[in-house]
Amino acid sequence: MIYTVTFNPAIDYVMHGDNIEIGVVNRFRNEEIYFGGKGINVSIILSKLGVKSIALGFVAGFTGKAIEKGVKENGIETDFIHLKNGFSRINVKIKSGVETEINGNGPDIDDEALEELFNKLDRLKDGDIIVLAGSIPSSLPDNIYENILERLSNRNIKAVVDASGELLINVLKYKPFLIKPNNYEISEIFDKKLNTKEEIAECAAKLQEIGAKNILVSMADKGAILLDENGKLHMCNACSGIMKNSVGAGDSMVAGFIAGSMNGNYEYALMLGTASGGATAFSDGLAEKEDIIRCMKQFDKKI
Numbered sequence: 001m002i003y004t005v006t007f008n009p010a011i012d013y014v015m016h017g018d019n020i021e022i023g024v025v026n027r028f029r030n031e032e033i034y035f036g037g038k039g040i041n042v043s044i045i046l047s048k049l050g051v052k053s054i055a056l057g058f059v060a061g062f063t064g065k066a067i068e069k070g071v072k073e074n075g076i077e078t079d080f081i082h083l084k085n086g087f088s089r090i091n092v093k094i095k096s097g098v099e100t101e102i103n104g105n106g107p108d109i110d111d112e113a114l115e116e117l118f119n120k121l122d123r124l125k126d127g128d129i130i131v132l133a134g135s136i137p138s139s140l141p142d143n144i145y146e147n148i149l150e151r152l153s154n155r156n157i158k159a160v161v162d163a164s165g166e167l168l169i170n171v172l173k174y175k176p177f178l179i180k181p182n183n184y185e186i187s188e189i190f191d192k193k194l195n196t197k198e199e200i201a202e203c204a205a206k207l208q209e210i211g212a213k214n215i216l217v218s219m220a221d222k223g224a225i226l227l228d229e230n231g232k233l234h235m236c237n238a239c240s241g242i243m244k245n246s247v248g249a250g251d252s253m254v255a256g257f258i259a260g261s262m263n264g265n266y267e268y269a270l271m272l273g274t275a276s277g278g279a280t281a282f283s284d285g286l287a288e289k290e291d292i293i294r295c296m297k298q299f300d301k302k303i
Contacts, residue, residue, distance in 0.1 A: 002046060002258065003124065004131040005117075005148075006039035006057035007140065008106040009067045009080075012247065014093045014285075020100070034285050035070030038133035038162060041248045041286060043076045045255035045276055048289045049303065051262075053131075054079055056120060060107040061087025081116050083107050099246065108139035118151060126156040129177070129258065133162040133251060142167070149174035162254050165189065172211035177229075179212045180254055183219040200225055201233055214266070216273065218253055224274050228266040236270045239278030239295040248286050253277030256292070271299045
């Protein structure tokens with residue numbers, strides 16, 4: 001089974017309009033509501049690709065109940081922890097020429113709730129996959145990803161980590177199955193601008209030496225690079241389409257890679273990951289399966 005962890009789920013309230021003026025009432029053409037957070041996004045795309053997962057994380061208040069209901073309506077099994085205080089955040093995303101985001105903080109996660117999460121993770125079995133994605137709420141310790149992977153280290157569980165900076169570097173000693181920095185994040189890790197695919201591949205090899213098994217580097221319109229656990233380097237061009245949305249594209253790539261790697265074919269996994277990320281980037285929200293199929297056809301491949 002695949003488990004995704006979302007520490008700080010959100011309702012994304014997306015508003016489309018013309019030029020925004022400060023200090024006056026602005027009217028918008030239309031609005032959309034999405035239930036998300038990076039781990040939840042991964043679960044949603046996995047579901048669209050026919051792969052089951054269980055969404056873990058923390059929710060609170062009336063917004064938390066709405067998130068749980070919305071995720072379940074996407075056909076995803078949930079096992080959220082309901083916090084006693086606060087409410088899950090609402091993120092307002094304004095699309096008006098340029099994209100503007102106003103993000104809430106979300107509720108505090110206390111020690112009792114965190115221990116409840118650990119108890120749920122203790123039920124994972126050999127062969128399961130856990131996806132840790134996104135930033136860590138201020139109420140949790142900075143080393144929470146490390147604590148989780150250390151707790152799971154005595155079992156044959158594949159860890160997928162989509163994080164950046166020290167948060168990512170500090171988990172490499174636990175040999176995660178997959179990490180997915182983008183080209184800017186990997187440049188920040190090595191404190192130098194990486195201009196070519198060859199330079200990025202060289203840095204990916206260094207991350208593999210530290211402990212990561214598969215390193216997937218997304219590069220927006222320049223495609224993606226994968227250094228797989230067998231030491232083979234794969235490159236994939238970006239899909240063609242009109243860019244509409246940046247939210248969830250990286251999560252979609254992670255989901256596509258996981259789904260595509262089930263049979264051990266990493267070249268196919270890279271293509272499905274790239275197609276899934278591209279399909280979301282070309283959609284108003286997360287991609288539908290038909291969108292991903294269209295992108296896969298650009299590689300002359302089927303799902």
